[in-house]
Amino acid sequence: MKNITSMPLLPLEFYLQKDAVALSEQLLGKVLCTKINGTLTSGIICETEAYAGIEDKASHAYGDRRTARTETMYQEGGISYVYLCYGIHHLFNVVCNLKDIPHAVLIRGILPLQGVRTILERRGKRILNTQSCIGPGKMSQALGISIELNGVSLTGNKVWIEDLGLTPEPEQIIVSKRIGIDYAEEDANLPYRFEAFNFSS
DNA sequence: CGTACGATCTGCT
DNA sequence: GCAGATCGTACGA
Numbered sequence A: 001m002k003n004i005t006s007m008p009l010l011p012l013e014f015y016l017q018k019d020a021v022a023l024s025e026q027l028l029g030k031v032l033c034t035k036i037n038g039t040l041t042s043g044i045i046c047e048t049e050a051y052a053g054i055e056d057k058a059s060h061a062y063g064d065r066r067t068a069r070t071e072t073m074y075q076e077g078g079i080s081y082v083y084l085c086y087g088i089h090h091l092f093n094v095v096c097n098l099k100d101i102p103h104a105v106l107i108r109g110i111l112p113l114q115g116v117r118t119i120l121e122r123r124g125k126r127i128l129n130t131q132s133c134i135g136p137g138k139m140s141q142a143l144g145i146s147i148e149l150n151g152v153s154l155t156g157n158k159v160w161i162e163d164l165g166l167t168p169e170p171e172q173i174i175v176s177k178r179i180g181i182d183y184a185e186e187d188a189n190l191p192y193r194f195e196a197f198n199f200s201s
Numbered sequence B: 001c002g003t004a005c006g007a008t009c010t011g012c013t
Numbered sequence C: 001g002c003a004g005a006t007c008g009t010a011c012g013a
Helices: A020-026 A116-123 A136-142 A182-189
Strands: A031-036 A039-052 A080-085 A089-096 A103-114 A159-162 A174-176 A193-195
Touching: A020 A039, A020 A089, A020 A103, A020 A193, A031 A103, A039 A116, A039 A136, A080 A136, A089 A136, A103 A116, A103 A136, A116 A136
Parallel strands: none
Antiparallel strands: A031 A039, A031 A159, A039 A103, A039 A193, A080 A089, A089 A103, A174 A193
């Protein structure tokens, strides 16, 4: 039996008092896990994007647009924000910061860790390659994430994030502008996308 | 109520 | 490189 200090589960506090940009970087190397119908799948987070609240023209919450959909982002951090994109893809975000501050981090890619058989089935593939779970739609499909997980706690038993002690070297983190947000005008160029593919423990 | 469009992926050319 | 898929959300009439 492991003692409490060795629990890999990231605690609620990890998601609070922290903006989306900081969290985006800190999530690299963490392990995103889901348990869907009793099946565990997981992967190392290798690509993220920050959506930084009401001032960020790329965010659904830009201009303090508080609607039925964005309400999830306005809740206290430590929950998921899942929405349907292009009518097809369920994109998964980590809500952070405090209540009424709608910051979230889009998880854009993982390196598969557990449940690879299930991941391949969900993705409709025979073999794994480096791109299998890179891309927010592919990532969510791989982990079986759908709209049903919108607003659920990240310290519960459906979806959660673990810290196994893997960290990228700071100089190996690739920072660039976000993908697919040309409508965001000048904010489209903000350096809010983070990638890392080498981790050490 | 109508309509435009999107934090994307895939397969075909 | 590009079109098509596919539907909930947001917003204006």
